[in-house]
Each structure stands twice: as C-alpha cells, then as structure tokens.
Amino acid sequence: MVILQIRNIQYRYHDGTYALRGVSLDIRRGEFLAILGPNGSGKTTLLKHLNGLLKPLAGELVLEQKSFTQYASREIFQRVGIVFQDPNDQLFAPSVWEDVAFGPMNLGLSRDEIAHRVDEALSLVDMMLYANKTIDALSYGQRKRICIAGVLAMRPEILVLDEPTCGLDPAGVTSLMTLLKELNGKHGITIIMATNMVDLVPVYMDRLAIMYQGNLLRIGTPEEIFSNMTEIKYACLELPQIALLMKILRDEENLQMNTLPLTIGEARKFLVHKINCNNLTIVT
Numbered sequence: 001m002v003i004l005q006i007r008n009i010q011y012r013y014h015d016g017t018y019a020l021r022g023v024s025l026d027i028r029r030g031e032f033l034a035i036l037g038p039n040g041s042g043k044t045t046l047l048k049h050l051n052g053l054l055k056p057l058a059g060e061l062v063l064e065q066k067s068f069t070q071y072a073s074r075e076i077f078q079r080v081g082i083v084f085q086d087p088n089d090q091l092f093a094p095s096v097w098e099d100v101a102f103g104p105m106n107l108g109l110s111r112d113e114i115a116h117r118v119d120e121a122l123s124l125v126d127m128m129l130y131a132n133k134t135i136d137a138l139s140y141g142q143r144k145r146i147c148i149a150g151v152l153a154m155r156p157e158i159l160v161l162d163e164p165t166c167g168l169d170p171a172g173v174t175s176l177m178t179l180l181k182e183l184n185g186k187h188g189i190t191i192i193m194a195t196n197m198v199d200l201v202p203v204y205m206d207r208l209a210i211m212y213q214g215n216l217l218r219i220g221t222p223e224e225i226f227s228n229m230t231e232i233k234y235a236c237l238e239l240p241q242i243a244l245l246m247k248i249l250r251d252e253e254n255l256q257m258n259t260l261p262l263t264i265g266e267a268r269k270f271l272v273h274k275i276n277c278n279n280l281t282i283v284t
C-alpha cells in the first residue's frame, strides 16, 4: 500500500540553511496528497527529494521497499515525475512536440514509441492541437499543461507538482485540478502536490501534510486537520472559506453541527437538511 517512504530526511543548503529537519512520511499508492505550509517551510525542498534531484543529508527515501541508493537515477526520474512551480524553468525545447518528446527520447525508445507517447501525453492534458506550436506562443496555463505532458510521457507512477495552480486564473485552476483528479482517479497515478490554496484541499485531496519550519507538523484527512484550529493557526494556515463560514455559524450563531462541513457540497447538504427539519418543526 505504501509506494514511497520518506524516512527522517534532513537537508541543509550550501549557505547553512536547514530546510528539512527530519521529515518522515509514508505516501500511499494511488493517493492524492497535498503538502501545505507557509512560504519557506520546506515544501519545495521536500518535493525535490522525491525524484532524487536533491540528496538528503541524513535519512533515506524508499521506493517500493528499495532505497533510492539502490536505483539508477534514471529509473527514479522515470517513475517519479516532478513538475516545477514555474513552467519556464522546465520547458526548454523550441516546440511543444520536441519538449514532450525529450524524456521518452532519453529513455532510448523507438521513434514510433516516442511519437505514440507524445500523442498520448498531449491528449491526456488536452493539448493535441498545440503539438507544432512554439513554446513562446503558449499562455502560462498552457505551458503548465505541457510541463505535465512532458512528465506524463515518461509514464510515471508518481506525479509531484510544486504549487501548480499558482499564477492561473480561477477557470485555469478548476481545469487543472480536474485534470489532476482524472489522472489520479482514472489512471491511478499517485499525486503529491504542494499548495497554499486551502480551498482546493477538501474538494480534491485525500490527505494533507502540514510543513512548518522544515518539519512535518501533521498528516491526516482534511476532516482531521481542519478540525484542529490551534494547529492551523500555529502553521499560519487558514480554514477553507466554506469551513470558516460554517465555523462562524456554529460558534457565533449557535447552529449545531457534529462535524464542520468543508466543501460547498457538504455545507449545502447540511443546510438543506437543517432548513427542511426546521420547516417540519414549524408545520407540526
């Protein structure tokens, strides 16, 4: 069930900054995991360890029971794909097709297989019509999709994304999250995503981990994590907007609820139920 184990890893940058102070985390096969935490808490540093871009100062990473040190780095690159925060750091080939083909070419695949992989990846991210465009001609959101396609062309088991919704407009955020949910649900890809958008978490993710000052503060389901206000505040995070409204209704308007609804769907169900119950009371 556990696909990737992070065992007590520490990391220090050249200038002496301790970015990770002993982080342990089990990533489950097929889950959609969010990594939350304020700026500078170590999210990016942690993600860069997951495909071997950074090597821990202490501790180890274990992919399917085997330590990273026992794999060729190429194999880890293929199995764990990482999408950087800024697409301009990732894209470098002149055209979309060449960029997406770069990974499969490095795997030494045949021309036909490369072409097949590029078509497949572009179709997954709904960018088939852009295959021959130059990268310059793409919008920011489209560049993000091409970065994801480049990683998908390697057919990874794990997809790691660093704040992928950053810089997108609201429609772009929804469309990207729908794509990720589909890759996770339909194609079974395990997804780990750093984000600061708490509102997305209860809608799309199974679990979330909170980073704070180079430590992993806690991991749990959205229900578990968002029920602990003290910890949320301590980690400089906030409740999702809907949960905040429901909390105000509970604490200041005395609307009784057993658990705090976290999404529009849950809040709607709860409120409709309350309204219906109240109507019944009035009628009888």
Ligand SMILES: Nc1ncnc2c1ncn2[C@@H]1O[C@H](COP(=O)(O)OP(=O)(O)O)[C@@H](O)[C@H]1O
Binding pocket: 013, 014, 015, 017, 018, 019, 037, 038, 039, 040, 041, 042, 043, 044, 045, 046
């Ligand atoms: N290249 C670097 N050199 C030195 N310190 C760095 C470097 N990159 C990040 N850091 C420091 O490491 C800590 C964690 O940073 P980072 O992993 O980028 O956090 P986050 O992604 O949560 O914002 C911060 O204190 C940051 O300043």
Ligand SMILES: [Mg+2]
Binding pocket: 043, 044, 045, 162
């Ligand atoms: Mg970061």
